[in-house]
Structures are given as C-alpha cells and as structure tokens.
Amino acid sequence: MDLPTSDLSRLSRRLDVANLRDRLRLDELANRLGNTRDAVGSLRNGRNARVLLTLVGPAVRGYLLQNGKQPSGRTVIEVDSDAHFDWKYRRDRDELARLYDQAKRSQWDGATALDWSIEVDAARPDRPLMSDAFFPLTAIAGFVALPAAEKARQRHGLVAWMMSQFLHGEQGALFAACQVTQAVGWMDGKLYGSTQVVDEGRHVEVFHRYLTTKLEKLYDVNDNLYVVIESLMRDGRWDIKFLGMQILIEGLALGAFGTMRQASGEPLLRELLRYVMLDEARHVAFGVLALQHHYAHDLAPAEVREREDWAFEMAVLLRNRFLAHEFYDEYWAHKMTRGQWNEMVLGSAFMGTFRKRMFRRIVPNLKRIGLLSPRIRPHYAELGLLEWEHDKAAPELTGEDLVAEG
Numbered sequence: 001m002d003l004p005t006s007d008l009s010r011l012s013r014r015l016d017v018a019n020l021r022d023r024l025r026l027d028e029l030a031n032r033l034g035n036t037r038d039a040v041g042s043l044r045n046g047r048n049a050r051v052l053l054t055l056v057g058p059a060v061r062g063y064l065l066q067n068g069k070q071p072s073g074r075t076v077i078e079v080d081s082d083a084h085f086d087w088k089y090r091r092d093r094d095e096l097a098r099l100y101d102q103a104k105r106s107q108w109d110g111a112t113a114l115d116w117s118i119e120v121d122a123a124r125p126d127r128p129l130m131s132d133a134f135f136p137l138t139a140i141a142g143f144v145a146l147p148a149a150e151k152a153r154q155r156h157g158l159v160a161w162m163m164s165q166f167l168h169g170e171q172g173a174l175f176a177a178c179q180v181t182q183a184v185g186w187m188d189g190k191l192y193g194s195t196q197v198v199d200e201g202r203h204v205e206v207f208h209r210y211l212t213t214k215l216e217k218l219y220d221v222n223d224n225l226y227v228v229i230e231s232l233m234r235d236g237r238w239d240i241k242f243l244g245m246q247i248l249i250e251g252l253a254l255g256a257f258g259t260m261r262q263a264s265g266e267p268l269l270r271e272l273l274r275y276v277m278l279d280e281a282r283h284v285a286f287g288v289l290a291l292q293h294h295y296a297h298d299l300a301p302a303e304v305r306e307r308e309d310w311a312f313e314m315a316v317l318l319r320n321r322f323l324a325h326e327f328y329d330e331y332w333a334h335k336m337t338r339g340q341w342n343e344m345v346l347g348s349a350f351m352g353t354f355r356k357r358m359f360r361r362i363v364p365n366l367k368r369i370g371l372l373s374p375r376i377r378p379h380y381a382e383l384g385l386l387e388w389e390h391d392k393a394a395p396e397l398t399g400e401d402l403v404a405e406g
C-alpha cells in the first residue's frame with residue numbers, strides 16, 4: 001500500500017524511536033515490537049490508506065514508545081482541531097435541544113448520590129468484587145490451588161485493573177467531550193456538549209475515588225486504550241471524534257460497565273456503575289443524532305466510505321485487545337506465556353459477555369448513521385457481529401433500559 005510521501009515524512013518526524021534499542025532490555029523490546037506488529041498487522045486488512053495512516057502513528061507511540069506509561073505519570077498529546085464559533089447562536093437542532101434539557105435535569109452529585117460509607121472488602125464472600133462465574137482465572141488449576149488470601153488479592157488486583165482502565169477511559173472522554181464541544185457546528189450541540197463535559201468530569205471523580213479510597217490501587221493506562229484515545233485526540237475532523245468517542249468508545253463502555261455490574265456483588269460498585277450508565281446512554285444518543293444527518297447529507301460517498309473503514313478497523317482493534325497485560329505482568333508472567341494468557345482471557349465468560357454487549361451497543365448505531373453498507377457488512381458478518389443490527393439504536397433507548405438489559 002502506497003502512502004503519500006508528505007504524510008510519511010510528517011509521521012516519521014513525530015516518532016521518536018531513535019535510541020530505543022539502547023534503553024530497553026531485549027525481551028521488553030521484543031514484547032513491544034510484537035504488540036506494535038500485531039496491532040498494525042490487524043489494520044492491514046484495511047482497504048484505505050488514510051485509515052492506516054491515522055492509526056499507525058498512535059500505535060507506534062502507544063505500543064513501542066509507551067507514551068502512556070511515562071515515569072512522570074504525564075503525557076502531552078499534540079492536537080490540531082478547529083473551534084467553531086456561531087455569533088448568531090442559532091438554535092435549530094430540536095432533537096439536540098431536547099437532549100440538552102434532559103441532561104440538565106439528570107445531573108447528580110458523585111459525593112452525595114452514592115453511599116461512600118460502604119466498606120469494600122475483597123475477601124468478603126457474600127459481596128464478591130467479581131463472582132467466580134465471570135472471573136477468568138477460576139478456569140486454571142494454578143489459581144484454584146492458591147490459598148484463599150492470595151485468590152482474594154488477585155481478584156482485587158484484576159478488578160482494580162479494570163476500574164483503572166475505566167478511569168483512564170473517562171479522562172479521555174472528558175477531553176474528547178471538550179474537543180467535540182468546540183468543534184461541532186451547531187449551538188444546540190455545543191450546549192449539550194457542555195453537559196457531557198460535566199458528566200465525564202463526574203465520572204473521573206467517582207471512579208478515582210473508588211479506586212483510591214476503596215481498592216487503594218491504580219494501574220497504568222493499557223497500551224490499547226492509549227492508542228485509541230490518542231488517535232481520537234489527534235484527528236482534526238470533528239465527525240471522527242464523534243464516531244470514535246460517542247459511538248465506539250461509549251458503546252464499548254456501556255458493554256464493559258454492564259458486564260462489570262452483572263459480574264460484581266459489591267453494592268457500591270454496582271450503584272456507581274448504574275449512575276454512570278445513565279449518563280453514558282445520553283452520550284451515545286448525542287453521537288447518533290449528530291452523525292446521522294451529517295453522513296447522509298454533507299459528505300461525499302468516498303468520505304463516507306473512509307468513515308466506514310475507520311469504524312471497522314477501530315472496532316476490530318477494540319474487540320480483542322483488552323487483555324489485562326499489566327495485571328498479567330504482575331501476577332502471572334513467571335507462570336505462563338503471554339500467548340497462553342491471551343487465550344485464557346479471550347475464552348473467559350467475562351470477555352464473551354463483554355464482547356456481545358459491546359457490539360450490541362455499537363452495531364445498531366453504526367447502521368443508523370449509515371456506516372453498515374453492503375460493502376462493509378460481510379466483514380462484520382465474518383466476525384459474527386451482525387446479530388445485533390436490528391436492535392434499537394441509542395436514541396430509542398433510555399438509560400434505565402440499558403441498565404436493565406446490562
């Protein structure tokens with residue numbers, strides 16, 4: 001596949017790979033190269049050079065350079081997107097105006113809505129952080145043989161890993177919501193977007209409070225999640241931010257939160273996730289309402305095809321890649337290979353339920369915004385993802401529906 005020379009030279013300027021070999025142990029370098037190769041390799045199924053180009057840079061920075069795991073705990077991502085002002089303040093998008101009103105009435109305070117006096121104890125059998133039916137490690141003999149206290153420690157570690165990724169995703173959502181608010185062209189969209197910024201700030205607050213005061217453990221951002229967040233933050237096109245954040249990541253989040261809620265018997269965590277899901281339902285509806293008109297009326301067919309390819313590649317990237325490697329490195333790297341670990345996690349009940357739920361919240365919305373054409377359908381069908389296409393799209397679902405269905 002030929003990429004334009006100017007794009008390639010811009011890309012290479014942005015990648016600081018010099019001296020990497022001097023700084024890393026060989027096995028660590030091999031791991032990082034393997035992850036980069038796997039991710040970029042999966043993108044090569046893509047038929048679109050622009051799609052490949054927008055994802056290669058974040059993949060190299062995320063997997064190879066590990067920009068999300070700097071010792072300082074800080075990462076600066078260069079962004080380049082337009083801010084759209086409207087000095088006439090036109091209020092001409094009724095559906096978005098209604099969503100804005102609904103969002104204003106649905107605000108809650110993370111400090112008082114949840115009962116923070118509940119004590120969380122990973123060893124308490126009547127309130128498991130994650131029940132055995134979902135916990136991936138219960139399938140392996142090495143885990144079953146461990147003493148009860150060690151099992152509780154690992155169960156606590158894996159839940160802390162997941163919650164940490166939810167928290168990092170929420171930080172990405174907070175900044176993406178800020179970008180979307182400035183980039184969208186309609187005043188009703190900007191007003192709605194301002195409520196999403198508050199929502200995402202609240203989500204960061206409650207996930208962080210749960211992790212630091214109840215679980216007392218915080219993991220680094222997962223490389224896969226970092227790559228997805230970086231590619232959204234950098235892309236200058238407002239609709240790609242909507243597509244990536246509001247349709248794909250929020251759909252993924254709804255699937256993950258619903259699965260975690262079902263898997264957990266811990267009452268504070270279940271209630272926290274319920275509140276967050278009620279907000280996320282509005283966020284996905286916003287993405288669908290904003291994009292369905294734009295893709296049907298404002299873009300050329302080639303531009304719509306590019307979005308269709310981008311969404312598919314991103315969905316594939318998201319599908320199999322939340323493998324808890326940070327947890328594996330801590331507890332299991334000395335006992336099994338990374339390949340064995342991946343196989344076990346992917347085959348677990350948690351991942352099976354999570355994947356189904358995630359795509360149930362993504363595929364009907366892709367169809368609604370016109371990104372499930374006969375050209376791309378066979379690719380989704382190949383992955384077994386079309387069974388949800390006739391489900392309701394986000395604007396027809398309330399937050400309570402989503403909580404009830406999980």
Ligand SMILES: [Fe+2]
Pocket residue numbers: 170173199200203280
């Ligand atoms: Fe959120």
Ligand SMILES: [Fe+2]
Pocket residue numbers: 173200250279280283
């Ligand atoms: Fe959200």
